[in-house]
Amino acid sequence: MEQLVLAAQLLTILPLPEVRDVSAADLGRSLRYYPLIGLGLGAVLVAAQYALSKRLAPLPTAAVVLVLLVVLSGALHWDGVADLCDGFYKGKDKFEILAVMKDSHCGAMAIVAIVCLFALKLSFLASLPPAWLWKSLLLMPVAGRWGMVLLASGSGYARGEGTAKAYVDHAGFPEAAIAALITATAAGLVMGAAGLIMMTAVSLMTLAFRRYVISKIGGVTGDVLGACGELSECAFLLLACLSSGVR
Numbered sequence: 001m002e003q004l005v006l007a008a009q010l011l012t013i014l015p016l017p018e019v020r021d022v023s024a025a026d027l028g029r030s031l032r033y034y035p036l037i038g039l040g041l042g043a044v045l046v047a048a049q050y051a052l053s054k055r056l057a058p059l060p061t062a063a064v065v066l067v068l069l070v071v072l073s074g075a076l077h078w079d080g081v082a083d084l085c086d087g088f089y090k091g092k093d094k095f096e097i098l099a100v101m102k103d104s105h106c107g108a109m110a111i112v113a114i115v116c117l118f119a120l121k122l123s124f125l126a127s128l129p130p131a132w133l134w135k136s137l138l139l140m141p142v143a144g145r146w147g148m149v150l151l152a153s154g155s156g157y158a159r160g161e162g163t164a165k166a167y168v169d170h171a172g173f174p175e176a177a178i179a180a181l182i183t184a185t186a187a188g189l190v191m192g193a194a195g196l197i198m199m200t201a202v203s204l205m206t207l208a209f210r211r212y213v214i215s216k217i218g219g220v221t222g223d224v225l226g227a228c229g230e231l232s233e234c235a236f237l238l239l240a241c242l243s244s245g246v247r
Contacts, residue, residue, distance in 0.1 A: 004037075006030040011037045011145065013074045028170020031149045032178035038141035039186055041072055045137040062125035065137065066118065077144070080226020081117060082110035087223075094217045098159060101223050117234060124237035132244040135190050140233045142186050143199060147206045147232030148225045149179040155210060156219040164222030198239040205235050 002019050007030040009016050019026075045065050052061045070078060083101040089109040091097030100107075128136055153176035157168045187195030206228060213224055 002026065003030040004033045007033040007037050008040075011076075012041070012072055024166035025170045027166040028168075028172070029175060031152055031167060031171045032175040033182075034145035034149050035142045035179050035182040035186065038143070038145035039138070039182075041069065041141040042138035044072065045069060045141070046134050049134065049137055059122070059126045062122055066121055066125065069141065077226035077229045078114060080223040080228075081113055081230050082106055083223040084227040085113035086110045088216065094158075097217050098221070101221065117230060121234050121237055124234070124241050127241060128237075129244055132240055135195075136237060136240040139187055139190055139195060139199075140236050142183055143202050143236035144229040144233035146179055146183040146199065147202060148229045149176055150203055150206045151210050151220060151228045152225055153179075154207075155214065158217045158219030158221050158224075162221060164220075164225060167222075167225075168220060194243050198236060198243065201239055202232050202235050206232060 002022075003026055005016050005019050006022065006026060008014055009019070010030070011034065045068065048068055049061060049065050052064055056064070083103075086103070086107040086109050087097040087099075087101035090100045090107065125133070125136070149171065152164075152168050152171040153173065155168060157165045159165070183199055184196060187199045191198070209228060209231065210220070213220060217224075
């Protein structure tokens with residue numbers, strides 16, 4: 001239960017009670033519950049979409065729902081997108097990339113990346129038919145948090161020290177296995193075979209992303225994990241659009 005609370009504290013802005021005597025291993029083990037937190041976020045998004053759709057058109061409804069997810073997650077992952085794009089665009093080697101990513105200033109490439117990613121997610125959501133929309137909203141945050149677990153559990157930390165080091169260093173096969181079970185169960189129950197295929201595709205994309213990032217900086221950071229979460233969500237929505245036959 002404590003590890004579930006730790007996961008919720010990091011991934012949401014919920015005012016949860018403080019967990020005492022937390023070890024680095026506890027932080028790593030909390031990753032196994034990330035998809036479960038994603039499922040909870042997805043349920044909130046489905047409820048919000050249902051309520052808003054009574055008064056708003058599909059496009060503004062999708063926009064408000066996406067902003068709600070940003071707020072509930074504290075915009076943590078979007079910061080990762082910004083830092084990752086700035087670092088990989090400006091840095092010429094591992095040390096320059098990591099230095100730029102650590103810089104709190106937001107460059108032009110970061111802004112472009114955030115705008116483009118939000119626009120893609122918005123267009124995908126707004127174009128989904130109703131039968132696919134609620135299922136995609138429910139599973140989208142699951143896909144994002146599963147991508148983070150998969151990336152962390154098979155990677156080393158790129159820096160000597162950092163906020164996410166304990167999570168990455170202590171995330172291993174048990175965390176990935178439990179998170180995969182939660183993800184597969186949710187996807188199978190909600191979307192059936194299509195959901196399982198889509199989650200498998202997201203997993204393959206995550207592995208390709210991990211290989212690329214490791215080739216550039218030799219490991220992952222908290223920013224990389226956050227960016228992976230957002231990219232996994234976007235990939236899942238794209239796959240949902242392709243699977244639903246949207247024209």
